[in-house]
Amino acid sequence: MKIFPQILFCLMLFGSTIYAQEIILFNISDSNDKTIFISLSDIYPLSEHPDSLALPEESIDEHFILNPKYRKRFLSNTKIAESDKVFLYDYVQNKLLSFTVKNLDVVANISPYESGGETPHSQYDYMIGFEIDKKLTQVFGDYANEILVAVGKKNPFAEKQLTAIAWKKINSKEFPPKKIVDEFGVLEQKYTIGESYLFKYENLDYFIQDFIRDESIFARRLLVVDSKTKAVLYEELFSEGESDSLAPLNFIGETETNVINQWTGKLFRNNENVIFGFEYHSFGCPYITVLSKKPAQIEINCDNRH
Numbered sequence: 001m002k003i004f005p006q007i008l009f010c011l012m013l014f015g016s017t018i019y020a021q022e023i024i025l026f027n028i029s030d031s032n033d034k035t036i037f038i039s040l041s042d043i044y045p046l047s048e049h050p051d052s053l054a055l056p057e058e059s060i061d062e063h064f065i066l067n068p069k070y071r072k073r074f075l076s077n078t079k080i081a082e083s084d085k086v087f088l089y090d091y092v093q094n095k096l097l098s099f100t101v102k103n104l105d106v107v108a109n110i111s112p113y114e115s116g117g118e119t120p121h122s123q124y125d126y127m128i129g130f131e132i133d134k135k136l137t138q139v140f141g142d143y144a145n146e147i148l149v150a151v152g153k154k155n156p157f158a159e160k161q162l163t164a165i166a167w168k169k170i171n172s173k174e175f176p177p178k179k180i181v182d183e184f185g186v187l188e189q190k191y192t193i194g195e196s197y198l199f200k201y202e203n204l205d206y207f208i209q210d211f212i213r214d215e216s217i218f219a220r221r222l223l224v225v226d227s228k229t230k231a232v233l234y235e236e237l238f239s240e241g242e243s244d245s246l247a248p249l250n251f252i253g254e255t256e257t258n259v260i261n262q263w264t265g266k267l268f269r270n271n272e273n274v275i276f277g278f279e280y281h282s283f284g285c286p287y288i289t290v291l292s293k294k295p296a297q298i299e300i301n302c303d304n305r306h
Helices: 068-078 134-140
Strands: 010-013 024-027 035-039 063-065 085-090 095-100 105-110 126-133 147-152 168-170 192-201 204-213 216-226 232-239 244-246 263-266 273-276 279-281 287-290 296-301
Touching: 024 296, 035 105, 035 134, 068 105, 085 126, 085 134, 095 134, 126 134, 192 263, 216 244, 232 244
Parallel strands: 010 147
Antiparallel strands: 010 024, 035 126, 063 105, 085 095, 085 147, 105 126, 168 192, 192 204, 204 216, 216 232, 244 279, 263 273, 273 287, 287 296
């Protein structure tokens, strides 16, 4: 089974109990033949004041390891201890690795938007975070794009392999007759209803429906329903836009054998099922939805500088 090569490396800072509102997620910022780099710049406060600079005032190199002074400043401001661990979890293969922070370098990498620019560089031109030797992650094999990374004292992952959603076509009349919530006016212009699909998982029914305009799918509506009570637990309307595009549905049409986008199941300990994988983002960052009593979206901070 080939996995769609969309990067979904994430990092999560957590306490002893996992709640959606406390989870902070990050996208991996760079990966090459030798290393994996995880930027924490989205949570690292920067200031022009000399006593709070994240990096030396005059920086020329596009990549360098932070010296003990700046490393200590980084860990202090992000509230990460040297004894904390960095957990890498491959949810496709259900494999986990962990590394102690004290054994990892904290590095500064020049942002792709600033590479090749004038020097010296400002601290704002850099991404700052952890670097991991890629030789240490070979257990993940060729499909290392679907890895979630967490930093903390305890492993937050349930380690119950997520389930790839296998959509099955249904008659559109079977789609729940709930009034559409269209907060942003996606469906204001004329459209037609396209195909409808269903996936059953545990006590949940996942419904999704295509909306057609100009002979192409421009939006999809997702409903998550309690299979016993028929109560709608979650609803979302996805649409094509300048920064977002619709991800193909798993096992439908030409993508039937080689694309896995939508996943569900228990991802975090002490938490409910999650669901994700309905959009691709060219600008902005993706998110994971926790299907709790009050569903919550966990945004993945991806150091996006558009």
